[in-house]
Amino acid sequence: MSNSLPRSTARLKGLLNGYYQDLEAAAKDPARKVAWCTSAGPAELLSAMGFQTYFPENHGALLGARRLSTNFIAKSNARGYSPDICSYLTADIGAYLSGQTPLKTAYGIEGLPKPDVLVYNTSQCREVQDWFTFYGREYGVPVFGIYSPWKVETPLPREAVSDVARQLERLCEDLAPVAGRRLDCDRLAQVVRYSAESTALWKRFLETARRRPSPITFFDATIHMAPIVVMRGTEAAVDYYAGLLDETREFVDAASAAVPGERIRFYWEGMPNWGKLRFFSNLFSELKACAVASTYCHSWAFEGLDLARPFESLAEANLQVFINRGELYKEGYLKKMVEDYGIDAIVFHEAKTCPYNTNSRFGLPQRLQERYGIPSVTIYGDLCDLRCFSEEQTRTQVEALAEQLAPVSRRAG
Ligand code: SF4
Numbered sequence: 180m181s182n183s184l185p186r187s188t189a190r191l192k193g194l195l196n197g198y199y200q201d202l203e204a205a206a207k208d209p210a211r212k213v214a215w216c217t218s219a220g221p222a223e224l225l226s227a228m229g230f231q232t233y234f235p236e237n238h239g240a241l242l243g244a245r246r247l248s249t250n251f252i253a254k255s256n257a258r259g260y261s262p263d264i265c266s267y268l269t270a271d272i273g274a275y276l277s278g279q280t281p282l283k284t285a286y287g288i289e290g291l292p293k294p295d296v297l298v299y300n301t302s303q304c305r306e307v308q309d310w311f312t313f314y315g316r317e318y319g320v321p322v323f324g325i326y327s328p329w330k331v332e333t334p335l336p337r338e339a340v341s342d343v344a345r346q347l348e349r350l351c352e353d354l355a356p357v358a359g360r361r362l363d364c365d366r367l368a369q370v371v372r373y374s375a376e377s378t379a380l381w382k383r384f385l386e387t388a389r390r391r392p393s394p395i396t397f398f399d400a401t402i403h404m405a406p407i408v409v410m411r412g413t414e415a416a417v418d419y420y421a422g423l424l425d426e427t428r429e430f431v432d433a434a435s436a437a438v439p440g441e442r443i444r445f446y447w448e449g450m451p452n453w454g455k456l457r458f459f460s461n462l463f464s465e466l467k468a469c470a471v472a473s474t475y476c477h478s479w480a481f482e483g484l485d486l487a488r489p490f491e492s493l494a495e496a497n498l499q500v501f502i503n504r505g506e507l508y509k510e511g512y513l514k515k516m517v518e519d520y521g522i523d524a525i526v527f528h529e530a531k532t533c534p535y536n537t538n539s540r541f542g543l544p545q546r547l548q549e550r551y552g553i554p555s556v557t558i559y560g561d562l563c564d565l566r567c568f569s570e571e572q573t574r575t576q577v578e579a580l581a582e583q584l585a586p587v588s589r590r591a592g
Pocket residue numbers: 236265266267268303304305306307450532533534535536562
């Protein structure tokens with residue numbers, strides 16, 4: 180990986196250490212409460228009600244990145260959780276059943292922070308409901324869900340926004356007995372403000388990749404995205420992303436290339452293959468190809484959070500995540516990203532255990548090629564389960580795409 184942002188990378192470790200140490204302290208303190216939450220929310224509401232929030236998906240990604248998933252997935256399979264369902268879920272539950280977690284060595288905590296409540300949102304997939312319900316049974320704590328209408332197009336249906344906003348309001352009532360307090364609207368406004376600021380800075384950081392050559396890669400973004408997932412409603416996240424943006428701008432000003440000699444610009448579509456990020460980074464660098472944008476990292480660039488109508492705007496932000504959108508929206512979004520970032524081709528990652536965040540199964544690559552002339556390749560793998568991935572096959576496919584693009588990208592350069 181290019182590791183072109185050393186100051187921020189050094190700060191990141193300290194920031195995440197502080198986050199996990201505080202989570203552990205909260206889990207041990209009877210006066211404080213811990214909520215486990217899905218990545219797209221409703222983290223802001225939970226923070227505003229005084230909960231420290233923990234994200235099992237982030238744990239799944241860590242298990243994948245450290246290549247610890249395979250044995251843990253087998254543990255889950257033995258408990259009846261299929262090898263075909265989300266490998267974040269199976270790796271995470273398997274790690275729990277084994278009594279192991281890389282959080283101990285990564286952040287010096289004793290183990291998972293015991294939850295007082297679990298809250299999921301189905302805007303991303305149905306798996307999260309079963310995942311969180313498992314832990315609800317294990318820990319004997321309540322589980323609440325927000326049920327989001329799926330596959331919404333533009334404009335967002337008002338009845339869908341209203342439905343989710345009312346569910347969020349109801350959730351506050353359900354959470355009050357666990358939190359030992361009611362929602363503090365001033366505190367919610369402050370959390371939403373920090374969330375809006377940090378996600379706006381995150382978006383501006385990602386947008387630096389519009390420059391040619393790009394100062395960052397998709398792989399850099401996967402390293403720096405942890406705070407936007409786990410800490411986005413905090414002042415610390417705002418400070419972190421302001422510093423990250425400043426540092427990246429220095430590279431922009433110096434016309435520094437994340438991939439020296441950049442001649443091809445890729446878009447990464449779908450989940451990261453966490454255990455193979457270095458393989459892809461090296462492969463793309465060999466081909467002088469830079470992955471300049473991705474659906475995954477841009478999914479946390481929430482827009483439109485509005486202090487004046489926090490429930491509605493949180494509902495909108497939640498409903499309009501890419502994974503929850505209809506095919507027409509997705510087609511238009513990808514076309515615009517290709518234009519905005521000067522992308523030569525899309526790499527579709529077909530993740531075996533995440534059909535929800537895989538967009539190559541219903542003809543979208545073919546429509547983008549036929550309607551707009553956007554080339555692509557579909558590679559096969561998974562987010563955590565390395566048994567689904569072949570380096571040789573993938574290398575052959577990506578090299579063939581680069582070869583096909585070479586004359587085009589030479590003209591563009
Ligand atoms: S969206 Fe995919 S990776 Fe995320 S929890 Fe759902 S199935 Fe797992």
